[in-house]
Amino acid sequence: MNQSPQLDHDIQDQHKRCRIYQVPRLVLVVLIIVLLAAFVAALLLLLSIERKTEQAGRCVATDSDKEAVYRYASVASSTMVCSQVGTDILAKKGGTAVDAAIATLVCVGLVRFHSSGIGGDSFWTIYDRKSKKAYTILARSKAPLNSTSTMFENNTIAIREGGLSVAVPGEVMALWEAHQRFGQLPWSDLFQPTISLAENGFPLEATTANAIQSKVADGTIDKFPHLRNLLINPATNTWYKTGETVRNPTLANTLRIIASEGAAGFYNGSLTKDMVKELNRAGGIITEEDFAEYHAPFTEPLHLRLHGNLTVYSPPLPSGGVVMLYILNILSGYNLSQEDLSNHNKTVLTYHRHLEAFKHAYAIRSKLGSPDGETPEFVQKMEQLVRNVTSSEQGEIIRRLISDTSTYPWQSYNADFYIQEDNGTSQLSVLGPNGDAVSVTSTINSFFGSKVVGNKTGIIYNNMMDDFSIPGVTNSFGVKPSTSNYIKAGKRPLSSMSPTIVVDKTGTPVLVVGAAGGTRITTTTAFLTSMTLWLGKRMKPAMDTPRIHHQLLPNEAVVSNNAPDWLLDGLKKKGHKVKLTSSMSTPTGILQLEPGKIFADAPGFIVDGF
Known part of the structure; x- marks a missing residue:
């Protein structure tokens, strides 16, 4: 099927990194310009995508200093060739x-x-x-x-x-x-x-x-x-x-x-x-x-209503979705906005609140387990825990416990057991041209x-x-x-993986996000959700901003080594033991806050789209 003039125009407007495939059809173009109204042109645009056009402009983001912006769809994975495979499935x-x-x-x-x-x-x-x-x-x-x-x-x-x-x-x-x-x-x-x-x-x-x-x-x-x-x-x-x-x-x-x-x-x-x-x-x-x-x-995922008329979805146990949603539940009541990053003091406070939410969430993680292969009493206990941590009342209780001036010893967060570390992963995010x-x-x-x-x-x-x-193996803190x-026949182990989708009040996806990186997955996913949807950053700036992690034990705030000294000093003044790292989790994310403008990023890797 030949492209409409509107699709030609859209492709020409794309980022200079886009690869453009155009097949001029002068007679058809003149005919369309003369005979078709804007509504019909838009309809042909949609049909051209759905009927497998291979002429859609593709924009491959390979320069880490540039931002990938697409109009219709995007695939963000952990490897260049595979993101292109996914985009070919959509576009071609x-x-x-x-x-x-x-x-x-x-x-x-x-x-x-x-x-x-x-x-x-x-x-x-x-x-x-x-x-x-x-x-x-x-x-x-x-x-x-x-x-x-x-x-x-x-x-x-x-x-x-x-x-x-x-x-x-x-x-x-x-x-x-x-x-x-x-x-x-x-x-x-x-x-x-x-x-x-x-x-x-x-x-x-x-x-x-x-x-x-x-x-x-x-x-x-x-x-x-x-x-x-x-x-x-x-x-x-x-x-x-x-x-x-x-x-x-x-x-x-x-x-x-x-x-x-x-x-x-x-x-x-x-x-x-x-x-x-x-x-x-x-x-x-x-x-x-x-x-x-x-x-x-x-099955159905867990969901949570958030500040800003947003709804977030993430998998239930044994995934890390419960922990990730608990973090967002705590943070949602702060009604965060761009103003909360407007100066040094406000930024330090915002980061401190995130760290405290992380610590409370990881205290709950120590109590969680997979319901597979377990007794009805255990299943009921887990269901009650999940209902509790996703309730607005619980979010308010934790915010009252959080001090804006200081952190507390790890024993104050009511953790029962230590957290078993999990390890490396790969994350994939897809947003299709029809909004799926x-x-x-x-x-x-x-x-x-x-x-x-x-x-x-x-x-x-x-x-x-x-x-x-x-059983019987304690950690270094006793x-x-x-x-x-614990292991049981047919049971699934607890995981930090928490692939997440956020939609707005119209039911349109605004964020497709997740991360690789063991226990840092949940904190990274929640942090990026907060940074993009509340604190006003686009996808790449959110990933490039100094990132943080805390899992209660060890009792240290892990901070990416691009953090400025004033942020580190501010966190230390609130009592945090700061540990710098060059190795945080590796997320992928797709952000769409308005039609026709899709921001995608996967740090150090490749994203694709059209």
């Missing part, structure tokens, strides 16, 4: 936002194989603009049926690496559930770009190269020959370095089977026996029954998960069992582990 194939998310996430699992993939799990938040309804997929990995709460006592290495550390993966089931509900393109088509990349090769990213070096340094890789083979460049016989071409034909074949057979091929089909054999040889206890019984609940939105966080937990790589499947298996608490997060 006419796929839905969920189609784009599936194709992008499969790609991310290949390219960022140190932190995510089909051997791991994910949480999804999906918003359907037409019905104005939000949904979530809880595809958290599950403890095998043969698991016990004491299986890792006196064996803390086995919970971090090897076959016993692997929980039943949920990623493929999440992809399938999302496609069954909201997919439009054929399932197999969404795997083809990644299969091609796996066979033909892709450049190794710096983050993966750094992860390789970290595991070389600690000697881990030498214990796992299949992982070692994956990480050595056959052309140089040395560890892969940034920019070198990586191929994974074994994983390509596995993806081809999933593309052909769907989730059944993974959980109850031709791949299942191979995966069980691979895991058992590595000392695992996962059975074919574990795979066959796995399910990923498709998807936020997904995916992980295999630690770098390269369990370090177990299937010699036949090419899958890197997770080490999600390490996200459970272990605080006991959370009984709510």
Whole structure:
């Protein structure tokens, strides 16, 4: 279909970084100008997008000093090639936002194989603009049926690496559930770009190269020959370095089977026996029954009404959505605005209030656990906790406890147990041209998960069992582990992942956001929500502003090292022990505060759109 003059004009107005594809049709242009009113031109614009035009201008943000602005849609992921895969699904194939998310996430699992993939799990938040309804997929990995709460006592290495550390993966089931509900393109088509990349090769990213070096340094890789083979460049016989071409034909074949057979091929089909054999040889206890019984609940997310006529959606337990919403619930009552960053004193106070909200929220996190595999009494207890922390009354109670002049010792925040650390992840945000939105966080937990790589499947298996608490193991402060997060057969471990979507009073998505980075995920997601929707910053300035984190224990305010001295001094005067860091979480975000102006960012990575 030829482009309308309006679409030509829109594309010409885009940022100078945009790639423009125009096919002049002089006769058609003259005819449209003469015969069609603005309403008809706008209609043709919409049809041109929906009918898979390949002539939409694409704007790829690669310069970290520039801001990515799009008119119709955007995909923000943790890797350049995968953001482009997702945008192609939207702009060239006419796929839905969920189609784009599936194709992008499969790609991310290949390219960022140190932190995510089909051997791991994910949480999804999906918003359907037409019905104005939000949904979530809880595809958290599950403890095998043969698991016990004491299986890792006196064996803390086995919970971090090897076959016993692997929980039943949920990623493929999440992809399938999302496609069954909201997919439009054929399932197999969404795997083809990644299969091609796996066979033909892709450049190794710096983050993966750094992860390789970290595991070389600690000697881990030498214990796992299949992982070692994956990480050595056959052309140089040395560890892969940034920019070198990586191929994974074994994983390509596995993806081809999933593309052909769907989730059944993974959980109850031709791949299942191979995966069980691979895991058992590595000392695992996962059975074919574990795979066959796995399910990923498709349900309603938690939601919260916020200051500014906003509604925020994030997944329920065992995700970090509860903690993230609690932070926003506390902050919402301050009625924050741009004025709260207008001078040094107000900025210090605003940051202090965020830190205090973080500390109270992480005190609650110590009490939380997954309801899967638990007693009715435990489930009821968790439901009551969630109702409490998302109530406006609780937000007001905590604001009264917060002092604007000082912080308090960690014991004052009423934490019961210490917080089990979780690890690396990948985040994906999508905003489609019709207003649908998807936020997904995916992980295999630690770098390269369990370090177990299937010699036949090419899958890197997770080490999600390490996200459970272990009886009898106290932390360095003498605080006991959370009984709510003990291992049980079929239970899902607690997570910090909190993919989030915020809509305005008309039901239009204004923010699609989430983060990677373990326990810093929830604080980063809440911080960016506050900075963009209350404190007046666009997406890139919000990500570039000094960021903060506090998880109660250790009792220190972690601050990004671009913070000015006056901010650090101001926080110290309020009693905070400040720790500077160059390594905060890695978020992706898409912000749309008015039609036709979409701001997207993913620090250090690539965003795409049109």
